[in-house]
Amino acid sequence: MPTTPDDPSNGVLIRRLLALSWQYRRQCLTALTLGAGTLLLELTALGLVGLGIDMIQYHADSGITPISGWLGAQLINEWSPMAAVTIISAAVIGAATLYALLWYGAMISEARLVQDIIVRLRSEVYDKLQRLSFRFFDSHESGSIINRVTADVQAVRGFVDRVIIEGLGLLLALLFYLIYMLNIHAALTLACLATTPLIWVGVVTFTRIVRPAYKRSRTLADDMVLRLSESVQGIHVVKGFARQESEISKFQQASLAVRDQQQWIFWRVSTFVPAITFLTHLNHIVLLGYGGYLVIQDQLPLGSGLIVFAGILQRLSTRVSDISNIANSVQRSLTGAARVFEVLDTPIEIASTTQTKPLPNGMLGVRLDNVEFGYKEDQPVLHSVNLEVQPGQCIALLGATGSGKSTLLSLIPRFYDVTDGQVYVGGVDVRELDLDELRRSIGTVFQENFLFSNTVAANIAFGHPEVDRKQIKHAARIAAIHDFITQLPDGYDTIIGENGVDLSGGQRQRLAIARAVLLNPSIMLLDDPTAGVDPQTEHQILTAMDQAIAGRTTIVITNRLSTLRWADRIAVIDRGRIVQVGSHDQLMAASNWYREMAQLQGAQANATVTPAGTKGSDYE
Amino acid sequence: MSNPIQAIPTGLTHVRRGDTREAHQRPLELGLIVRLMRYTRPYAAKRNWLLMFVLFRALQLPLLAALFAAVIDGPIEQRLPWGLALGTAAYALLALSEVVVLHFRMRLAMELGEAVVNDIRNEIFTHLQRMPMSFFNKTKLGRIISRITSDANNVRLGVQEVLFVCLVQGGQMFVAAAMMLWRDQLLFLLLLTLSPVVWAINRYFRPRLSTAHRNVQESFSRVTATLAESVNGIRVTQGFVRQDVNARMFRDLIADHSEYHLIAQKMHGAFLPLLDLNGHVFAAALLVVGGYRVLAPGVDSSIGDLVYYFFLANLFFGPIVAIGRQYNNAMTAMAGAERVFGLLDTPPQWSDPPDAVTLPRIQGRVEFDRVGFEYEPGRPVLNDINFVVQPGQTIALVGHTGSGKTTLINLIARFYLPTTGTLLIDKHDTRKINGKSLHRQMGIVLQTNFLFTGTVMDNIRYGRPDANDEQVIEAARQLDCADLIEALPDGFDTSVGERGSSLSLGQRQLVCFTRAMLADPRILILDEATSAVDSVTEARVQRSLTSLLQGRTSFVVAHRLSTIRDADQVLVLDHGQIIERGTHDQLIADSGMYAKLYRQFVRGIDLS
Ligand SMILES: Nc1ncnc2c1ncn2[C@@H]1O[C@H](COP(=O)(O)OP(=O)(O)OP(=O)(O)O)[C@@H](O)[C@H]1O
Numbered sequence A: 001m002p003t004t005p006d007d008p009s010n011g012v013l014i015r016r017l018l019a020l021s022w023q024y025r026r027q028c029l030t031a032l033t034l035g036a037g038t039l040l041l042e043l044t045a046l047g048l049v050g051l052g053i054d055m056i057q058y059h060a061d062s063g064i065t066p067i068s069g070w071l072g073a074q075l076i077n078e079w080s081p082m083a084a085v086t087i088i089s090a091a092v093i094g095a096a097t098l099y100a101l102l103w104y105g106a107m108i109s110e111a112r113l114v115q116d117i118i119v120r121l122r123s124e125v126y127d128k129l130q131r132l133s134f135r136f137f138d139s140h141e142s143g144s145i146i147n148r149v150t151a152d153v154q155a156v157r158g159f160v161d162r163v164i165i166e167g168l169g170l171l172l173a174l175l176f177y178l179i180y181m182l183n184i185h186a187a188l189t190l191a192c193l194a195t196t197p198l199i200w201v202g203v204v205t206f207t208r209i210v211r212p213a214y215k216r217s218r219t220l221a222d223d224m225v226l227r228l229s230e231s232v233q234g235i236h237v238v239k240g241f242a243r244q245e246s247e248i249s250k251f252q253q254a255s256l257a258v259r260d261q262q263q264w265i266f267w268r269v270s271t272f273v274p275a276i277t278f279l280t281h282l283n284h285i286v287l288l289g290y291g292g293y294l295v296i297q298d299q300l301p302l303g304s305g306l307i308v309f310a311g312i313l314q315r316l317s318t319r320v321s322d323i324s325n326i327a328n329s330v331q332r333s334l335t336g337a338a339r340v341f342e343v344l345d346t347p348i349e350i351a352s353t354t355q356t357k358p359l360p361n362g363m364l365g366v367r368l369d370n371v372e373f374g375y376k377e378d379q380p381v382l383h384s385v386n387l388e389v390q391p392g393q394c395i396a397l398l399g400a401t402g403s404g405k406s407t408l409l410s411l412i413p414r415f416y417d418v419t420d421g422q423v424y425v426g427g428v429d430v431r432e433l434d435l436d437e438l439r440r441s442i443g444t445v446f447q448e449n450f451l452f453s454n455t456v457a458a459n460i461a462f463g464h465p466e467v468d469r470k471q472i473k474h475a476a477r478i479a480a481i482h483d484f485i486t487q488l489p490d491g492y493d494t495i496i497g498e499n500g501v502d503l504s505g506g507q508r509q510r511l512a513i514a515r516a517v518l519l520n521p522s523i524m525l526l527d528d529p530t531a532g533v534d535p536q537t538e539h540q541i542l543t544a545m546d547q548a549i550a551g552r553t554t555i556v557i558t559n560r561l562s563t564l565r566w567a568d569r570i571a572v573i574d575r576g577r578i579v580q581v582g583s584h585d586q587l588m589a590a591s592n593w594y595r596e597m598a599q600l601q602g603a604q605a606n607a608t609v610t611p612a613g614t615k616g617s618d619y620e
Numbered sequence B: 001m002s003n004p005i006q007a008i009p010t011g012l013t014h015v016r017r018g019d020t021r022e023a024h025q026r027p028l029e030l031g032l033i034v035r036l037m038r039y040t041r042p043y044a045a046k047r048n049w050l051l052m053f054v055l056f057r058a059l060q061l062p063l064l065a066a067l068f069a070a071v072i073d074g075p076i077e078q079r080l081p082w083g084l085a086l087g088t089a090a091y092a093l094l095a096l097s098e099v100v101v102l103h104f105r106m107r108l109a110m111e112l113g114e115a116v117v118n119d120i121r122n123e124i125f126t127h128l129q130r131m132p133m134s135f136f137n138k139t140k141l142g143r144i145i146s147r148i149t150s151d152a153n154n155v156r157l158g159v160q161e162v163l164f165v166c167l168v169q170g171g172q173m174f175v176a177a178a179m180m181l182w183r184d185q186l187l188f189l190l191l192l193t194l195s196p197v198v199w200a201i202n203r204y205f206r207p208r209l210s211t212a213h214r215n216v217q218e219s220f221s222r223v224t225a226t227l228a229e230s231v232n233g234i235r236v237t238q239g240f241v242r243q244d245v246n247a248r249m250f251r252d253l254i255a256d257h258s259e260y261h262l263i264a265q266k267m268h269g270a271f272l273p274l275l276d277l278n279g280h281v282f283a284a285a286l287l288v289v290g291g292y293r294v295l296a297p298g299v300d301s302s303i304g305d306l307v308y309y310f311f312l313a314n315l316f317f318g319p320i321v322a323i324g325r326q327y328n329n330a331m332t333a334m335a336g337a338e339r340v341f342g343l344l345d346t347p348p349q350w351s352d353p354p355d356a357v358t359l360p361r362i363q364g365r366v367e368f369d370r371v372g373f374e375y376e377p378g379r380p381v382l383n384d385i386n387f388v389v390q391p392g393q394t395i396a397l398v399g400h401t402g403s404g405k406t407t408l409i410n411l412i413a414r415f416y417l418p419t420t421g422t423l424l425i426d427k428h429d430t431r432k433i434n435g436k437s438l439h440r441q442m443g444i445v446l447q448t449n450f451l452f453t454g455t456v457m458d459n460i461r462y463g464r465p466d467a468n469d470e471q472v473i474e475a476a477r478q479l480d481c482a483d484l485i486e487a488l489p490d491g492f493d494t495s496v497g498e499r500g501s502s503l504s505l506g507q508r509q510l511v512c513f514t515r516a517m518l519a520d521p522r523i524l525i526l527d528e529a530t531s532a533v534d535s536v537t538e539a540r541v542q543r544s545l546t547s548l549l550q551g552r553t554s555f556v557v558a559h560r561l562s563t564i565r566d567a568d569q570v571l572v573l574d575h576g577q578i579i580e581r582g583t584h585d586q587l588i589a590d591s592g593m594y595a596k597l598y599r600q601f602v603r604g605i606d607l608s
């Protein structure tokens, strides 16, 4: 059973996100170092401007305000006032240029980091998705899966660049500013920054409040995408029943639900951010009152004291308003992370064991031994199924709708694992074989075949992209589709629509047959391969396939008597049990259901083919 | 700058760079902005309040800075403790009001953005519902999804942030510039000398940023499209062990997307620091000029003025960077808007004419008069189809695969219009009727069956939304398949899974069939409706169908020819033409193509 980790706690998620970030520590460090460099240079430029003002003031009041620092003293002693000011301003430009360069570097390295993470996470999630067993896809809607690879991955990487880098950058800035300010005036610094720790409290509270809302909003978004994708995929049903209006109103509801949920969040965010902003205002107020007082008392220089402080606090406040973004990002990342990790953590239910046995060479037989299976635990679909197909033999499965034929077939390539009993291929339990090797030796024609929006040739060569045109054509001939393909505008290079929308049903089905034939597999599983084709084409396919299946072990499901021709034996399935196995004649004698089925198709047909009963035709 | 990305990765799906349908509008074009802003019209009150708050803030922010500077310039410079206290209190009050305004400014902006995005999503969806079938054949699902998700979201930023932030910041710049001009014209001129630089930077980056952002979104839409296809085709992928190949291709695709992202970020990374540098250059220049004026004898200028100027400079240059940051958002939003509008502006190839006739209850007469049809120009699929169906008749369509049976059905169902000739339903040309009034009287079971996520009950009810549970069950009973549905784990309340994947194909077909019958149609279309159903069950359904079809016109496509022997008329199609017509018996007697098909059918089932 797929274990859906219900709501991992914040702590667990954060720890995992930190572990993820840790893998990028070198790049994070580069970004942070560059960030720190820009900070230093920014402060330098700021300090230089302050020094310039002080210098001017010093000369203007003829030395009443003292100039502190080594640089200031040097400049006063060595240079004329104007020259000193010019030098300082040149230094400002120099520092600012360096600052710009470093900033550029920081942005690039951060962008690189972000893209590295995204590419890796996306491929990882995608890769994992492709390996998850069918059960996962049975129980997860495709809209939600798509969102996980796109939006949720974005949210997760947000943790690294928005939370870690920005957060650490903020702390670093705070530290720098703190040191710088403490150097100028300790008491003023402490007074100014007294309320800053409150930010932390705010962030934590906010986080706690909005987390569930974010989660819910992701679910609602999934729901909306599902509505969209279903109404697009089922557009012919929507149009056919004239239900456009109701689809529109259903979508509007889904979209509105997203919007309403967002409104709720907006209220919280727009209360949280101004509250934090006010804290930064408080810093300024304290600076103005207390700092101004200090200046009046001559305990603080104006330029390199008050003005530099104001400049720093100004920068701090822009960074602090980033905090609210950080808090928001944390939320988003956590919600996204829970969803991404759910995929990454879902155990691959069906995978090769560590010690696999090799598949024997030559023809492979298939044997089912007391197989029990159900999609859901309490709803068995197959009951103690025993079936043996000798190497090279062909067996046909027949049975009523929903009796479990397709299900039985899906156990052989291990799309699902049996609940009880064993499935043997080539005499080895399939669970002991290498999964890829097993599946490569089986060619499957599904009951419903998906074609990709690619060229015809690429679709046929799906299982072996590297084969040459000759083999592709050969497979197409066997599936009786070659002639059709050559009539297409670009022949084998014609691009077909998503899921083959621009082909007829029979054409799709024959392409799927060609795709399976091309594999040249030892075992062929055909689920109703001729359901959508006319009798003549069916005859063509059957004749061509006769050679193709010669020497292969074949299991074919069919509702048509005509396809039974291949079969060495026929097995009848009824409500998940194999009730009869035998040849056509044996079954005609032994199975009521089979006889009825055969008569419905054959007996009646035989009756009318002799043009005897001319019913009164009232045509025209 | 040369494009580092050489080839578009292809493989899993065919990737086309750029959709032909993509509109090519210039970025930041006024028309685009005006059009976006038009979406705020239903929320005019909200928008106007927002504008008010924004303007308020545009004043408040410089005022805060000016007050700060004024306190330094006044009470502090002149050493007046009481003045200082007063000034501080005023500053505190102003700060408080700023915070309150900020709350409303944020909330209204976000609400407005979300409201607009919600409207855009609905508009896209409504537009999609109007598109004819051919559109859906050509457009990948993932591309449509990305319009409603990522592209619409990008537009949001434009509505809720760009304009208003730019207004606030621009207002702030304006106020700062005005104050400078008022205090000191010379310094203002100094400021003006920098504006060509800003202009040049802007000019250089704008087209480049815009292309980069377009590419980012286009490549993302490719990612989504491939993803959607991979998820839908996952069973085939696993069956054919293609995981590694697909993963490699997908990685190429996202690497491609990332590459574009990097290009955009690099551009942005150069753009912002360059803008910021201007402020520093100005500060340096200010030092020299201001210093000269303070220090040079004969010029009357105080240090206070200079300090004041530094504040104003901050006020002026701070917004430049802020606006520069918004530039990224603006470009993203514009690229998103372009794509959204590109879809909205794709007119449906055809739609009901304005004076369309709403059909009354129809009799069910169908006439094809020299009908020809092609999906793609130049490749006719149906030629010169002529036939008349009287109300209540059952018509069987027979022919090789690909001969055009489904296409003919598509025309009757009015999913497509004939390319040439006319198709009349009860004497009404299908081109001139209201599609919904026709579809309400039709029951259609198509070859490609589709169920919606939900229960069996919901899905059957789709045929007639006002039917109650009893009626749904009764419909299944009349078709003689109620017991099969009841045998499902939860009977009629069994959930069918996405696209019906937790039912067997035959079960799905029965549900679709019942859905069509529940609609109580005048015209019934059955395109291989029971192709996956076993013969015994099929025979049961067929038996009950005989009475259900009384008085309804019906079209049946089936390859198991045993199922269509009772049709009033059999039309044999070959390469898009009707080559034979008549009853089963007549056609057998004529020993033409039908007889050949039938012989093949009989020979096939003769197993002895
Ligand atoms: N949407 C489309 N765009 C372009 N060509 C199409 C489209 N749909 C079908 N065709 C082509 O039109 C021809 C007739 O297709 P149609 O689906 O009508 O055949 P059919 O008789 O129903 O066959 P089948 O028995 O296999 O279902 C085919 O050659 C097919 O490739």
Ligand SMILES: Nc1ncnc2c1ncn2[C@@H]1O[C@H](COP(=O)(O)OP(=O)(O)OP(=O)(O)O)[C@@H](O)[C@H]1O
Binding pocket: A138, A375, A376, A381, A399, A400, A401, A402, A403, A404, A405, A406, A407, A408, A447, B488, B501, B502, B503, B504, B505, B506, B507, B532, B533, B534
């Ligand atoms: N993914 C699934 N999850 C849950 N139940 C399922 C799933 N797939 C099939 N079932 C159920 O299992 C039973 C057997 O289905 P299966 O597809 O094997 O039938 P089948 O014999 O192939 O029928 P058909 O002839 O209609 O294709 C059915 O009752 C069906 O509802």
Ligand SMILES: [Mg+2]
Binding pocket: A405, A406, A407, A447, A527, B504, B505, B506
């Ligand atoms: Mg099946």
